[in-house]
Amino acid sequence: MKPLDAQAIYCDPERRHDFVLLFDVRDGNPNGDPDAGNLPRVDPETMQGIITDVCLKRKIRNYVDLLYGSDYNELDHNAAGYGIFVRDSGVALNTKIRDAAEQLGAEKGKKRENPDIRAELCKRYYDIRMFGAVLSTGDYNAGQVRGPVQLTFARSIDPIAPLDLSITRVAITREGESKETEMGRKPVVPYGLYRAHGFFSPALAKQTGVSREDLRLFWEAMLHMLEHDRSAARGEMTLRGLYVFSHDSPRGNAPAHLLFERITVERANGMEAPRAFSDYRVVVADSLPDGVQLNRLDE
Numbered sequence: 001m002k003p004l005d006a007q008a009i010y011c012d013p014e015r016r017h018d019f020v021l022l023f024d025v026r027d028g029n030p031n032g033d034p035d036a037g038n039l040p041r042v043d044p045e046t047m048q049g050i051i052t053d054v055c056l057k058r059k060i061r062n063y064v065d066l067l068y069g070s071d072y073n074e075l076d077h078n079a080a081g082y083g084i085f086v087r088d089s090g091v092a093l094n095t096k097i098r099d100a101a102e103q104l105g106a107e108k109g110k111k112r113e114n115p116d117i118r119a120e121l122c123k124r125y126y127d128i129r130m131f132g133a134v135l136s137t138g139d140y141n142a143g144q145v146r147g148p149v150q151l152t153f154a155r156s157i158d159p160i161a162p163l164d165l166s167i168t169r170v171a172i173t174r175e176g177e178s179k180e181t182e183m184g185r186k187p188v189v190p191y192g193l194y195r196a197h198g199f200f201s202p203a204l205a206k207q208t209g210v211s212r213e214d215l216r217l218f219w220e221a222m223l224h225m226l227e228h229d230r231s232a233a234r235g236e237m238t239l240r241g242l243y244v245f246s247h248d249s250p251r252g253n254a255p256a257h258l259l260f261e262r263i264t265v266e267r268a269n270g271m272e273a274p275r276a277f278s279d280y281r282v283v284v285a286d287s288l289p290d291g292v293q294l295n296r297l298d299e
Contacts, residue, residue, distance in 0.1 A: 020197055021056075
């Protein structure tokens with residue numbers, strides 16, 4: 001995998017970027033549905049697997065937090081600007097907003113938005129700069145930030161057949177029970193190749209202060225987030241492709257859907273039940289609209 005260059009075209013926050021993400025899962029549950037007993041999410045009409053954008057953003061946040069967020073204080077504030085606003089830290093979001101407001105000497109008020117607090121929070125927290133956030137929930141109204149990076153749900157190329165497997169364990173849950181084992185459940189997807197689309201808006205990036213290094217880090221997180229998110233429940237999840245269409249114009253030189261259509265995923269000949277990435281082939285069209293450049297970052 002080639003190193004990412006912050007000076008490359010795909011790291012320019014003044015350009016529009018559209019991207020395609022391909023990844024697969026083998027014998028794991030990539031995104032359980034709490035309303036369905038934590039079974040893998042599926043579209044009930046097509047039985048295609050679904051992974052939410054929230055799930056993908058969580059993996060990106062965790063990667064940045066794990067590798068770049070070691071200098072937190074008690075309010076998760078990182079002076080380098082790589083703090084994570086939405087994280088499991090035991091610190092309420094309103095507390096983080098209040099801390100930024102008090103450092104600026106801002107007065108309490110819910111009616112009028114305070115752009116200075118919003119700017120300070122964008123400066124502190126990487127995920128606010130990239131994904132946006134609602135910052136008007138406490139005593140200080142910092143408004144709402146629209147993030148320049150937006151992701152779609154990931155959807156499997158083919159229908160999946162989720163399995164709900166019975167398992168046994170020797171650890172007994174309750175005291176005083178004489179049984180030697182307990183039964184449990186483990187839902188898995190035998191195999192699924194998923195595809196998600198994403199968008200980067202330079203106009204919104206300018207409002208939140210996204211830098212070239214911020215965008216380089218985003219691509220880095222996309223490339224490596226699955227490697228740092230291992231668990232027995234998720235099985236084996238592997239990145240299979242990250243294709244970035246970069247436009248010459250901030251407004252874009254072609255509609256995103258026409259660019260996405262240039263990348264197609266097909267089953268290999270005669271394959272009825274795919275169980276590996278080699279059972280598919282990815283076809284990338286040679287031609288591109290004028291003013292658009294395609295970079296594959298996972299090679």
